[in-house]
Amino acid sequence: MDTPEGTRKWLFYAFLGMIADILDIILTSVIPDKRPQRSIVPSDVDQLSNEEILKLSKNSSKLHPDAGVVKLTPGTVAKGSQDLDEDAADASEANALDLLFAETTIPVPRVRRVVKRQWDFWIVMDYISGPTLAHVWGTLSTWQKIRVAFTLRRYVRQLRRLKASATTPPGPLSAQGARICESPIFGQVQSHRGPFASYSELSDFFNKRHQMAMDAKKLPRDDPSRNDLFDDSEPLVLTHQDLNLRNVIVGEDGRLWIVDWGWAGYYPPWFEYVVMRRQNEDETISGTNDEFWKALVPFICGPYFRQERWLWRMSQGLYFR
Structure with missing residues (x-):
């Protein structure tokens, strides 16, 4: 049950x-986005064959010691696909980037090539030059x-x-159909579940785990909390699921570029908020322990406090396989 303080907090962020959304509408109507990422600019891998790209990647250096992204050419980087399905027909991260490039004005790296390797795909995309937001956050003013x-x-x-769409399954974007879902939402014991053939299957999974958690806590069958179910009231939407300061690059053009879409997929809107909250509670993941940044998360994703509490209360049920 929401406390008066919790209700006031929700109303504050909702207001x-x-x-902000009214300002967004006004700004978009007065200064429409030019969609600069849609322009077709040649890449320095356009003339390379798939075999040449794979050979080049063997001698490429990592952008960061702990990252799986390599600098392939002066203008491109490459990374392995993160799909967990055996014999995946396509690379879901590349599918998400292609959709974003075509249908939004969000600055994202453009996919230049998807090359099949033995066990996965090699995704070649534009190199976005610039520091991460984690690197510069401490230098920014409050207004910035x-x-x-x-x-x-x-x-x-x-x-x-x-x-x-009504027939699109939750999870990664793929022409193959339902795919294994990977998300911090599923917990630390096992971060991947599924595949789920439909939204209702995803809801059923969480509701069953909710009952498992209630049983583990030995709550009576008539306890009202057993009737508090998974929120599937909003349609599945595209979510990044790893929004933190390390995955935002301040480009040379001054724009904020979003990278690392490996966990992207169709999920309930509140997943973005919960994952962002969790990712940004850990300084080693987010790149900062700034309380002001944490306070901005409900503004960025919406104040889904009730859904976050529900997931926390049933989290014990995610320990079970």
Whole structure:
């Protein structure tokens, strides 16, 4: 049950969000986005064969010691696909980037080539030069940080316009159909579940786990909390699921570029908020322990406090396989 303080907090963020969305509509109508990422610019891998790209990748250096992304050429990087399905027919991250490039104005790397390897795909995309937001966050003024949050909220609003069709399964984008889902939402014991053939299957999974958690806590069968179910009231929308300061690059053009779409897929809108909250509670993941950044998360993704509490209460049920 919401406390008066919790209700006031929700109303505060909901009001701020409403004002921001009105400003977004006004700005978009006065200064329409030019969609610069849609322009067709040649790449320095266009003339290379798949075999040449694979050979080149063997001698390429990592952009970061702990990252799986390599600098392939001066203008491109490459990374392995993160799909967990055996014999995957396509690379879901490349599918998500192609959709974003075509249907939104969110600055994302353009996919230049998808090359099949033995066990996965090699995704070749544009190299985005610039520091991560984690690197520069501490140097920004309060006003600059608010502008960043406003921009990210605009990006999330665009993501939520990309809704799954009635027959599209939850999870990674693929022509193959339902795929294994990977997300921090599923917990630390096992971060991947599924595949789920439909939205209702995803809801049933969580509701069953909710009952398992209630049983583990030995709650009576008539306890009202057993009737508090998974929120599937909103349609599935495209979510990034790893929004943190390390995955936002401040480009040389001044725009904020979103990278690392390996966990992207169609999920309930509140997944973005919960994952962002969790990712940004860990300084080693987010790149900062700044409380102001954490306070901006509900503004960026929406204040889904009730859904977050529900997931926390039933999290014990995710320990079971």
